[in-house]
Amino acid sequence: MNMPQSYQTDLEVILEFLEEHCRQETRGQWENGKKLRLFHFLFEMLEDPGMAHCLSWVPASVGVFRFSSTYKEHVAALWGQRKGNRRPMTYQKMSRALRNYTRSGEIIKVRKKLTYQFSGATLTTLRSQQRMKNT
Numbered sequence: 001m002n003m004p005q006s007y008q009t010d011l012e013v014i015l016e017f018l019e020e021h022c023r024q025e026t027r028g029q030w031e032n033g034k035k036l037r038l039f040h041f042l043f044e045m046l047e048d049p050g051m052a053h054c055l056s057w058v059p060a061s062v063g064v065f066r067f068s069s070t071y072k073e074h075v076a077a078l079w080g081q082r083k084g085n086r087r088p089m090t091y092q093k094m095s096r097a098l099r100n101y102t103r104s105g106e107i108i109k110v111r112k113k114l115t116y117q118f119s120g121a122t123l124t125t126l127r128s129q130q131r132m133k134n135t
Contacts, residue, residue, distance in 0.1 A: 013050050014074055038097050043126045063118035
């Protein structure tokens with residue numbers, strides 16, 4: 001099957017991300033004794049420059065991010081694999097979880113298609129956790 005070179009490269013980046021992050025997560029959906037949360041996973045992807053074609057900061061300073069319309073299903077599939085789901089995750093199912101985060105106030109839906117924002121408290125927590133990991 002002949003695929004365009006850019007599509008092959010994107011798939012390779014996605015597979016590399018999966019291998020790297022899924023190997024670290026040997027206990028399925030649990031990380032450091034706590035249940036892995038979707039917003040932690042999305043933050044990891046946002047901080048990985050190799051995943052910018054799937055998910056990107058719109059302005060990072062205020063925690064706004066946007067899914068790529070082309071690769072939103074790939075992000076959902078990665079999330080499903082990271083959680084250890086047996087069945088493939090779809091963007092529709094993943095967006096349901098995002099809506100639940102809007103109810104709890106951890107994520108805010110921005111009035112643009114495929115665009116969300118981490119709440120101030122959530123973003124502060126994620127960034128401090130990242131700094132602790134990097135030290």
